[in-house]
């Protein structure tokens with residue numbers, strides 16, 4: 001079944017980089033070689049969206065790291081999906097755990113942002129994931145289903161082709177503590193089964209569920225062998241040439 005889902009690797013640069021470092025990243029991505037069977041997207045800080053779009057190869061997608069739920073207005077500091085589109089960028093990351101936990105974004109707001117971005121033709125990497133205490137309290141499924149439910153309620157079944165779900169357990173992000181391939185696969189599989197029930201079996205079979213949280217060049221290959229892991233969202237390692245190895249995780 002995973003054959004129908006194109007492997008997807010996103011690089012989330014977070015609040016890092018400069019024009020100079022972006023040139024370096026564009027350089028190692030150009031040298032690659034990158035597995036043509038992998039869809040690659042990089043997410044620079046907002047101020048570098050346009051520069052990144054102009055600097056990286058056209059075949060690499062560019063994502064914003066966030067955007068608001070309307071086209072324009074009195075929302076100081078924010079950007080809209082219309083602006084992302086205007087810069088010829090294709091994607092936006094929504095609901096990243098840092099947006100949820102540092103900036104207090106709710107499931108509801110993330111659902112509304114997803115709805116608006118898709119309505120403007122901007123594709124969405126929708127992030128979900130439980131905190132350590134939630135995992136230890138046996139609440140992983142409850143949390144990821146609740147977070148995904150807020151997305152489901154805001155979009156139609158035909159819009160799922162423009163959504164990638166990123167399962168990122170909060171305890172694994174930036175900690176060097178990756179979920180084991182079995183732990184990640186278990187959540188991805190349960191989520192897919194749940195989506196079949198809540199949306200449709202077609203959407204569940206087709207939607208890409210990628211894993212994020214301390215993915216690196218050494219652990220990516222084993223994670224990529226799992227049937228329901230359709231790629232990665234990579235933070236720290238996406239700033240380094242190791243990112244190429246992660247993009248190529250499905251190659252021998």
Ligand code: PGA
Pocket residue numbers: 012168172173174175176212213214215233234235236237
């Ligand atoms: P990390 O970040 O790879 O540095 O853990 C992943 C993410 O936050 O998307």
